[in-house]
Amino acid sequence: MTDKRLLNYKSYLTGTLFILPAFVLFAVFILVPLVYGIVMSFTDYGGFNITPNFVGLDNYARLLQDDYFRVSLKNNFIYTLLFVPLTMLLALLSAIALNSILHLRKYLRMAFYFPQITSMVSVAIVWGLLFNPMSGPINHMLEAIGISNPPEWLMSSQWALLAVVIVAVWKSFGYYMIILLAGIQGIPEHLYESARLDGAGKLQQFFYITLPSLSPTLFMVLILTIINSFQVFDLVSVMTDGGPGRSTNVLVFRIFQEAFINYKMGYAAAMSTVLFLIIMVISLIQFRLEKKWVTY
Numbered sequence: 001m002t003d004k005r006l007l008n009y010k011s012y013l014t015g016t017l018f019i020l021p022a023f024v025l026f027a028v029f030i031l032v033p034l035v036y037g038i039v040m041s042f043t044d045y046g047g048f049n050i051t052p053n054f055v056g057l058d059n060y061a062r063l064l065q066d067d068y069f070r071v072s073l074k075n076n077f078i079y080t081l082l083f084v085p086l087t088m089l090l091a092l093l094s095a096i097a098l099n100s101i102l103h104l105r106k107y108l109r110m111a112f113y114f115p116q117i118t119s120m121v122s123v124a125i126v127w128g129l130l131f132n133p134m135s136g137p138i139n140h141m142l143e144a145i146g147i148s149n150p151p152e153w154l155m156s157s158q159w160a161l162l163a164v165v166i167v168a169v170w171k172s173f174g175y176y177m178i179i180l181l182a183g184i185q186g187i188p189e190h191l192y193e194s195a196r197l198d199g200a201g202k203l204q205q206f207f208y209i210t211l212p213s214l215s216p217t218l219f220m221v222l223i224l225t226i227i228n229s230f231q232v233f234d235l236v237s238v239m240t241d242g243g244p245g246r247s248t249n250v251l252v253f254r255i256f257q258e259a260f261i262n263y264k265m266g267y268a269a270a271m272s273t274v275l276f277l278i279i280m281v282i283s284l285i286q287f288r289l290e291k292k293w294v295t296y
Helices: 003-040 059-067 067-099 105-117 120-130 137-144 160-184 189-199 202-229 234-239 253-259 265-293
Strands: none
Touching: 003 059, 003 265, 059 189, 059 265, 067 105, 067 202, 105 265, 120 160, 137 253, 160 202, 160 234, 189 202, 189 234, 234 265, 253 265
């Protein structure tokens, strides 16, 4: 009995030592800043006052009356509703197409993934030039196919957010495509062989084999894309600076403005806490609905 307890203790100690470095990094760079940010949200810390004062829920009460915050929240939800389905659809279609290609799969996979490893600032600058309403090639191409009044894109409050979404989808879908491609290639081939013997066509195989078998991977991609959509910052900062007007001002960019331009750190921390709660609630809802459509 003593030897068994000693063996269990050694196993527990070994496992703890293996996860300790990762836990220390998590605590230092995620857990401690998270707790510190939540605590700061109850103060009037502004970057210059060394001893911030406790203000209770004043920052959160101010959020309810802040029209700028409501606009940023609305813009972020619109961005999410556009970015998530477009990215997932394009990634899924690309993964299915690449799975059926044998000879060029390696090169196409690299080409689709390449935007993901490109600097976001470089991408934003190049696409900003492409979307230029006067000299950009995108509008020249639209005019060439008969569209006499093409959108003004980044200079228009109606089109600027859509332009940011287009760039974000182009840059991100290759990463999720690789994940979905791995999921598709992990589906047992005998399922398709049995379906073909039963007379199932390509469309039936997709809906009754591919999608159900791929649902755990799709669920993970859904979680990742939604979290990614609420963290968009650099594209907005470089391409539009939150404009025109407030049409592309999203939550993280608004937090940046309050913290590092207006030096209202406590108020920005309250915004960050609300953003954290939004992501957490959406994730919890997804995990509750997971059982209805995810097949393991």
